[in-house]
Amino acid sequence: MNLIPVFKNNLHSAQGKSERIEWIMDECKRDPAFHFEEVAYTAKRCSNVKEITGIIEDMCRQLRLSPNTRKDYAEQILFELKII
Numbered sequence: 001m002n003l004i005p006v007f008k009n010n011l012h013s014a015q016g017k018s019e020r021i022e023w024i025m026d027e028c029k030r031d032p033a034f035h036f037e038e039v040a041y042t043a044k045r046c047s048n049v050k051e052i053t054g055i056i057e058d059m060c061r062q063l064r065l066s067p068n069t070r071k072d073y074a075e076q077i078l079f080e081l082k083i084i
Contacts, residue, residue: 004062011063024059025077031055034081049083 009016033051060070
């Protein structure tokens with residue numbers, strides 16, 4: 001279980017959302033399931049998308065985000081990590 005850091009900005013601000021997304025992305029990158037093949041821009045870049053999505057959603061639950069917000073965060077993070 002990851003310890004949630006103390007964030008500088010309020011969750012409901014744009015900076016707060018960015019701050020939390022950065023934290024989740026950093027934690028995902030540390031996970032062994034986050035593995036990219038050497039060839040860029042291929043369909044199979046992440047070894048286990050389902051596991052990474054699960055990690056993102058678990059971390060969003062730790063932040064006590066609503067189901068709709070968790071889905072939005074997960075999609076944005078997967079996109080920013082170039083998984084989808």
